Amino acid sequence: MASSVSKRAIFFVAAALPYALEILTPGHLYQASKWQTAIVAFLAIFIPRFIWLSIIYPFYFSPLRHLPQPKQNSLLFGQMYRILTESIGSPQSQWMREIPNDGLIYYRTLFNTEWLVLTSPKALSDALTTKSYDLIKPPIIVGSLARILGASGILLVENEEHKHQRKNLLPAFQYRHIKNLYPLFWNKARDMISAIDRELSEKKKKSEGSVPPNIVSVDHWTSRATLDIIGLAGIGQSFNAIEDETNELYQSYQTIFAQDRQARILGVLNTFFPFWLVRKLPFPRNYQIVKAQSMLQKMCLDLIGQKRANSAAADKEGSREIVDDIDILGIALKSGGFSDQGIIDQLMTFLAAGHETTATAMTWAMLALCKHPNVHNKLREELRAAKLPNIRDTESQIFAEQIDQIAYLQAVMNEVLRVYTPVPATFRVAQRDTTICSQFVPKGTMVLTSSVGTNHLSTLWGDDCDEFNPERWLDESGRANTSGGAESNYANMTFSHGPRGCIGASFAKGEFACLLAAWVLAYDSVLVDENMKVEKTPGIVSRIKDGLDVKLTSLKA
Numbered sequence: 001m002a003s004s005v006s007k008r009a010i011f012f013v014a015a016a017l018p019y020a021l022e023i024l025t026p027g028h029l030y031q032a033s034k035w036q037t038a039i040v041a042f043l044a045i046f047i048p049r050f051i052w053l054s055i056i057y058p059f060y061f062s063p064l065r066h067l068p069q070p071k072q073n074s075l076l077f078g079q080m081y082r083i084l085t086e087s088i089g090s091p092q093s094q095w096m097r098e099i100p101n102d103g104l105i106y107y108r109t110l111f112n113t114e115w116l117v118l119t120s121p122k123a124l125s126d127a128l129t130t131k132s133y134d135l136i137k138p139p140i141i142v143g144s145l146a147r148i149l150g151a152s153g154i155l156l157v158e159n160e161e162h163k164h165q166r167k168n169l170l171p172a173f174q175y176r177h178i179k180n181l182y183p184l185f186w187n188k189a190r191d192m193i194s195a196i197d198r199e200l201s202e203k204k205k206k207s208e209g210s211v212p213p214n215i216v217s218v219d220h221w222t223s224r225a226t227l228d229i230i231g232l233a234g235i236g237q238s239f240n241a242i243e244d245e246t247n248e249l250y251q252s253y254q255t256i257f258a259q260d261r262q263a264r265i266l267g268v269l270n271t272f273f274p275f276w277l278v279r280k281l282p283f284p285r286n287y288q289i290v291k292a293q294s295m296l297q298k299m300c301l302d303l304i305g306q307k308r309a310n311s312a313a314a315d316k317e318g319s320r321e322i323v324d325d326i327d328i329l330g331i332a333l334k335s336g337g338f339s340d341q342g343i344i345d346q347l348m349t350f351l352a353a354g355h356e357t358t359a360t361a362m363t364w365a366m367l368a369l370c371k372h373p374n375v376h377n378k379l380r381e382e383l384r385a386a387k388l389p390n391i392r393d394t395e396s397q398i399f400a401e402q403i404d405q406i407a408y409l410q411a412v413m414n415e416v417l418r419v420y421t422p423v424p425a426t427f428r429v430a431q432r433d434t435t436i437c438s439q440f441v442p443k444g445t446m447v448l449t450s451s452v453g454t455n456h457l458s459t460l461w462g463d464d465c466d467e468f469n470p471e472r473w474l475d476e477s478g479r480a481n482t483s484g485g486a487e488s489n490y491a492n493m494t495f496s497h498g499p500r501g502c503i504g505a506s507f508a509k510g511e512f513a514c515l516l517a518a519w520v521l522a523y524d525s526v527l528v529d530e531n532m533k534v535e536k537t538p539g540i541v542s543r544i545k546d547g548l549d550v551k552l553t554s555l556k557a
């Protein structure tokens with residue numbers, strides 16, 4: 001690492017020095033006040049450290065400084081302006097395309113902090129699989145998420161603790177278990193369609209004979225549906241968001257995960273001040289979070305208590321098999337590997353990781369289908385040909401096999417996930433000296449994978465890499481393939497890879513398939529504004545900035 005002198009050490013030395021001088025120079029040989037001494041000591045260490053770290057080391061000593069890199073850097077801020085003003089992963093995607101490289105691109109940001117972008121399958125496999133535990137999530141990200149998710153959920157823990165949790169949670173996410181959740185996904189898809197039908201008939205009533213607008217917000221409905229699904233499948237508790245978005249549970253969830261202006265201001269403050277201080281600042285959001293969190297945590301604790309009681313009762317009666325939990329909470333409890341607080345943190349993690357991601361994928365899917373009517377029509381034909389049950393029939397039910405065998409549905413979903421990449425980038429920092437693609441990477445180096453960049457590289461996906469073409473996921477006989485025609489697994493970064501790749505990928509795909517099939521069978525959708533400008537939100541999940549409104553025609557599904 002460029003410097004092993006941490007800021008905390010500098011504060012400590014500066015604070016201790018006046019006392020040390022008083023002891024070492026008895027009789028007040030030393031005249032300055034304690035404050036003056038502390039400030040002088042602080043500056044005497046801090047300024048040289050700053051000059052070394054921000055100017056001398058990165059430009060003259062860093063082993064990374066000769067790697068391919070973007071031009072036009074600000075002297076102290078490197079590429080910071082672009083990083084802050086463009087969507088996540090986007091500047092890096094451009095460099096990946098334009099700067100010749102052997103798997104790594106180097107750039108600098110605030111005060112010349114050093115970053116690497118991984119650009120080749122070899123670099124990605126080194127960093128995400130072979131050396132996965134040499135790279136950890138950056139403390140700034142972990143610190144700000146820990147406030148909301150709790151510090152001990154699988155998304156944020158590292159090293160042995162992560163291995164232990166992953167092992168205990170994996171059974172809940174294996175396909176043999178996920179396939180049992182498809183009926184639940186389908187039921188919630190049906191609830192969503194019924195609720196949209198009701199919204200349309202309300203609109204019809206209000207339009208009093210004139211043509212009703214039949215316009216609905218896709219992101220609004222998919223977000224409510226995916227929350228109910230992850231609530232039921234994750235913790236065995238529906239948020240009832242589809243039925244009633246004003247209920248207290250749903251509102252608490254919305255408060256905690258809101259990405260409003262105050263959340264962004266607090267996020268920026270976290271960069272410069274300690275987390276504990278920022279949490280105490282008198283922002284209304286700080287109080288709201290505490291209140292909403294205590295409600296959600298209490299709900300989780302009650303559910304844990306209930307499950308433990310059911311399980312104990314079943315043990316007593318010698319009928320364990322009647323407690324056949326299908327939700328993730330039930331399976332985590334059965335593993336015996338988690339404390340109650342540990343489980344609460346997992347539940348908050350699954351709510352966060354499993355809700356907006358899939359809702360966003362669904363919203364992008366509807367945009368893609370509206371923009372490609374031929375794909376839209378073909379998908380509906382294939383769904384009809386598969387003879388899925390009528391989504392408006394309250395008794396209707398499906399099985400995983402029925403949905404998963406529809407090759408064109410799988411192809412459309414895979415292409416949506418590739419082209420629109422809901423999680424556009426992931427971030428790491430080297431926790432020890434390591435190597436990637438034989439390049440020495442010092443401890444402390446920041447590492448970014450631009451998943452959206454990799455998913456659009458012509459060297460991996462061919463010249464039509466930017467086109468929406470579901471056919472690439474079908475082989476000549478029309479069967480689904482899992483590579484999209486790319487030669488390496490690492491060409492597709494939608495769910496990342498390795499020990500820290502998305503544990504919920506099968507869950508997400510099953511849920512996405514049911515929601516998409518239900519929507520396409522129930523309605524024909526067209527864009528309200530054909531020329532809408534599509535901008536992405538800047539957050540960890542790339543949503544459509546102004547949401548997506550479509551005009552629906554109900555179909556006899």
Ligand code: HEM
Nearest residue numbers: 155353354357358361422423426495496500502503504508
């Ligand atoms: C389309 C939907 C989804 C996408 C695109 C997605 C993508 C990702 C990505 C890229 C990561 C790696 C993050 C990193 O390395 O920093 C990740 C991790 C994770 N995802 Fe997903 N995800 C989706 C849905 C879900 C669902 C539905 C769940 C849960 C039910 C889930 C749970 C998780 C968890 C727990 C992790 C952390 C895994 C670990 O660190 O071991 N995700 N996801």
